[in-house]
Amino acid sequence: MTDTIKAESAEALVGERLEQLLGGYDPSVEPQEFWGNQYDLGLAWVQFPEGFGGLGVSPKYQSVVQGALEKAGAPTWNRELNLLGIGMGAGVLAAHGTDAQKVKWLRPMFTTEDMWCQLFSEPGAGSDLANLSAKAVRDGDEWIVNGQKVWTTLAHIAKWGMIPVRTDPDVPKHAGITYFIVDMKAEGVEVRPLYQITGEAEFNEVFFTDVRVPDEYRIDEVGAGWRVSMTTLMNERVAIGSRALPRGGGSMEAAIKAWKDYGHADPAARDELVQLWAGWEALRLTTLRANQMRKAGTPGPEGSTGKLAWADLNKAITAFTVDLMGWDGTLYPGGYVLHRPTEFESEGSPQRNFLRARANSIEGGTSEIMKNIVGERVLGLPGEPRVDKDLPWKEVPRG
């Protein structure tokens, strides 16, 4: 079969399934039920194999699916709602999971019945994730997990958590890690809110005390946790960096609104606004281009550039927007209310969005780390001398 024929039949297949899903689309259907149908028809992740929410076709057809859903007014916000599951966990299961694990976790993840969280960062292991010290010790068919995680987004509503833990402290740090999916409602898991600059507690600290995890929840081999963690992060960076916004959308919309509402005319500020607009549009086009070229499978390090650029631009645009508001920018409508949101709060005042944007260059890997990745893994520049790489984990200096 030539590629053209393959492409033609893939297109036909996607079209056929879309017709089944959307023909006579009934908007009164519950979103979770709709997402269940979408999954069963293989339109959740088209590149996944049939039976696991996919059709085994090129991932480029996913944008065809998304376009059709949006056009029909069908619900698509599950990807935002369960970003850590759908954007990251799914890719991990696809690359490293057994069929039984995929069957267990993918569907309820996609329908958002089961929310997911990412238990990577620890007080002593942020950028240096491989330095993590939460540990698991084998006990027959189970593992016993102890330790602390931090900055865990939405841990308070998650049913499942992705957790790399140390299973061998005597080997170099990357080699002694094993990756599990942990039940967040299990005994011994304690989730405490951590409030952030905006007063919201999107994230948490999570304590594990003798938590029992069945060996079936282990992802990939014992000691392969670093590889699985990398898959998670590559997916995360793409999930963050590849959101396709309309032209002038997202934070730029608020900037333009402020420009008009506050009656600005100063040519210097106008130039600044348009510089930001142009940067934002160049990013949008780059994202579009990257999404079209993306191959099936785990994204490579090139996925990091989008996140890097997005973080800088979003910070600059939201800060500029607040500036355009003059004295109004010194206010905080509604005040700071310490609370625990039950989903990502993406909407907010320009002032709130200005504060929230500060995380963009920290969450999902800091911009410094992104630059190291781009420099070393994309451009092939030599790495920094490493003092810790070959030492047994327990001998690495920690300040």
Added chain:
Amino acid sequence: MADQALDVDFALNEAQEMLRQTTRQFLADRVPLEAVRQLADTEAGFDEKLWQAGAELGWHSLAIPEEYGGAGYTFAELSIVLEELGRALFPGPFLSTVVMAADAILTAGTEDQKQAHLPAIARGERTVGVALFEGPRGANLDDISMAAEPSGDGWVLTGTKTNVVFGQAVDTILVAARTAGGLSLFLIPSGTPGVSHEAVPTLDPTTKQAQLTFTTVSVGPEALLGREGAAGPVIERILRLAAVGLSLDQVGGAQWCLETSVEHGKTRFQFGRAIGSFQSIKHRCADMLVEVEHARSAAYHAARVTGDEEELVIAAPLAKSVCSDAYEHVAGETIQILGGTGFSWEHSVHLYFKRAKSTALMFGDARYHRRLLADALGL
């Protein structure tokens, strides 16, 4: 004078050095960041007792002449306190009372008004809110349109003033209004019938604000500060002093951020090394030092030429633009260097970041001050 202004003496004498030390010590003991956070949760937003204690240390009286109960020093001494208050995130109407109102009274007030208000300010027995502008773009005289009509031998004020810093807690208001003769300033007790305030939530929890509404507020002739219609230059001057005062606050805050970043760079280990050993962190800290030092020079220079109007029209917008940009940038970098901790509510760097943005936007942002500077330079 101009040449002298270009070559100011930055050195601190022994008394000034002492003032810095005692101020910093007092703030460290009495107003640690935990106390600042607690005050941010109160309605007044500041503590009367601390206000008094500061006055007892002499902060309020520094730039007030001796004949009005002051210590008779200059803005250079006051600037030391302003910088330290910024470093400590001290909450209170210090800028509006001690920098802006005191100077307006001293420049424009009648002898009776000076006697009535300046000693009270010096003793810490008066808090003044400055009510100039009426909307988000408020930065210069064109942004004042509220009217005051003559009535008997006094005046009637009607209108709304926005963004009055600590307007919900002060006992006195310095309000600008237009009369037949032009721009005038009035000094009235906050409790005057017809004056109402509405507290508005602020980005910077250490700087409260209120909107004030004047509903046919009748005041006597003594409320008019100085001469009717002569307030234009007085307001322009206190706006310049506000710019200088805020710049000093920004330098103090930026210095705290720099120190916090450097400390973290030395003590936080990742990849088996202190993160300050990574060039991206080390170079950032070096850049921050340059920025903070430039900001300091601009602010200190401005604080030393407040008596020289010709130089102040350059020095004030220079300081406000340089220091606003520096503080906002340095505070943002500090969040970045602290990582997740920097984004948390628990660590205090967010309060600095918010004060940086807020002080940058108060009385015109850096872009506005660069325009003033261009005008002053005849460009």
